[in-house]
Amino acid sequence: MFTILIQEKGGEQRRMVFNKAEVTIGRVQGNDIVLPKGNVSKRHARIVLKDGKFIIVDLKSTNGTYVNGRKITSPLVVKDSDKIYIGDFIVGVDEAGSAESDAPHEPPTN
Template sequence: MSETKQVLEILVVNHKEGEETAHLFDPTEITIGRKGDNTLVLPSGSVSSHHARIFLKEGKLYVEDLGSTNGTL
């Protein structure tokens, strides 16, 4: 019997341009920030270099702010 692979879809909305882009990730851990070494790169001045991470623990998704300047909602 094959295992079902979990996938996390994140929808990024650019309010200035009115664009929406869907990104698919392995939900084990995703880092978000402005720098190129993040899993999800958001090139915006309001996003810190290493802004936040999303991770899966015991079947639940968590969001952790990584000390960003503007915070994470």
């Protein structure tokens, strides 16, 4: 499970749950999370859950991706206390509500 929190500045927060280890964020359909504002690039960012850690990757967006007010220039590990700014939206990860489902699992023992 992969839980993302999204809030437009001044708006309601919504929660989206994914059953995969990677989600894309952008302005157009085809992204896992669509943020329909002009200051969000068509394919803006990607969040990956790897080895129990969330990693935010900016996809060469026009306006940049910011974590806690600082523009990221390379993939960055984020925690649930971090605020990811994409255009007019604040995005967060919910570590408590997420579990890495795509990771290799131990085979059942008989």
